[in-house]
Amino acid sequence: MPELPEVETVARGVDQHLRGDRIVRVWLTDLPQPFKTPPARMGKVLAGRAILAVHRTGKHIVFELSAPGEKSAPATAQWIVHLGMTGRLLVAESEQPLAPHTHARLGMASGRELRFVDPRRFGRLQFLDLGRTQPFQAPGAEPLTIGAQPFAALFGGRKTAIKAALLNQTLLSGVGNIYADESLFRAGIRPSRRANRLTGAELERLRQALRQILKRAIRLGGSSVSDYVDADGERGFFQLEHCVYQRTGQPCRHCQTPIRRILLAGRGTHYCPKCQH
DNA sequence: CATTTCACCTGGTGGC
DNA sequence: TGCCACCAGGTGAAAT
Known part of the structure; x- marks a missing residue:
């Protein structure tokens, strides 16, 4: 499903709604597929961080995250979302009903919730600690800017x-x-x-x-x-x-x-x- | 290496 | 209505 234009659209929408907000609660599914980072670790390391910005590179959505408890730059971590074939990233109010195949819910300080929904489970979630690893880079060139x-x-x-x-x-x-x-x-x-x-x-x-x-x-x-x-x-x-x-x-x-x-x-x-x- | 094939999943559609 | 084959925005491992 989602290729560059869809991923760009989703990243812009999430950025608009959640830039400056803080992750206060994390719920993750028991199913193993969606996680490149083990869910036990990911649940812990996301909590308390502010979302500084959300952008796209290739087909990946990149969340720039502050240190836990901080609210401004520099980013010390990234959360990487790949939507696979059927993945959705939705900004919802927390009382809105849950779609089937919801695999991740990030509760925000604002009361909103970021939800990852993916029936086929080809999508992937990954946490990167920028103190330990390089910022995420897509392997190929950007088609919009290559000469x-x-x-x-x-x-x-x-x-x-x-x-x-x-x-x-x-x-x-x-x-x-x-x-x-x-x-x-x-x-x-x-x-x-x-x-x-x-x-x-x-x-x-x-x-x-x-x-x-x-x-x-x-x-x-x-x-x-x-x-x-x-x-x-x-x-x-x-x-x-x-x-x-x-x-x-x-x-x-x-x-x-x-x-x-x-x-x-x-x-x-x-x-x-x-x-x- | 470059290239091809297939498995990974669920759900929708159309034929019988 | 049921059953079955086939198709779907992607990728990464295994085979060639």
């Missing part, structure tokens, strides 16, 4: 399909199945093309297409194809502008040719056979 040369260099030696390369988070961080398909459509490139066979002009078209689509999707609050919602429980609107993703058999918005679906890198892949070469 033309470094972007082209990412794909130079790769024989794999360009779509598989776009999904590789160690090259670019934040691109997932929706925005890979949509940006390849916009750039007029078939998803199955070998990455190292793209021309310089094609790669630059792809970089621009990706950037424009991601920015537009952020502006529209992301894509809600099934159940994605932001920190306020609101759906996004970019799904209304999808050209190929999950439009199999429907007419291309440019040339009316039916959109095709193939399997690539194990993922459903959608493209227009006439517009994309």
Whole structure:
């Protein structure tokens, strides 16, 4: 579900509601899956810290946390949230009913509650002590800010399909199945093309297409194809502008040719056979 | 190494 | 209505 635009939208919403608030209570599920940091430890180390800021890097949401009992910078810890396929991060009033599959609840000094809900449990929560470890860094480059040369260099030696390369988070961080398909459509490139066979002009078209689509999707609050919602429980609107993703058999918005679906890198892949070469 | 495949989970949909 | 196959925004380990 959540790719860069959805994660950015959620991070902004949480930042708006909870910046400056303090974690006073922590409840975590008994199920083991969602935790990269053991829950017993995470419950202890989060309590008492103020949320200084919340931001996104790649598909990860990063909470900058004060030292326990402090209320201002510097951040001495980070809480990292990855939403997986079906994860939600919701800011709720504590009396609001609990959604099924709620795995974490952070009670705040303001009385609000931050809730992590994730039916499939592919999401992950992690605590980083900045006294012991480096600040979180996504492995790949940011697609919104990478320049033309470094972007082209990412794909130079790769024989794999360009779509598989776009999904590789160690090259670019934040691109997932929706925005890979949509940006390849916009750039007029078939998803199955070998990455190292793209021309310089094609790669630059792809970089621009990706950037424009991601920015537009952020502006529209992301894509809600099934159940994605932001920190306020609101759906996004970019799904209304999808050209190929999950439009199999429907007419291309440019040339009316039916959109095709193939399997690539194990993922459903959608493209227009006439517009994309 | 680069690349591919599969397991990890729940839930929704559509065919019979 | 039930049962079953298939599909879904992601990733990381194992196999090739």
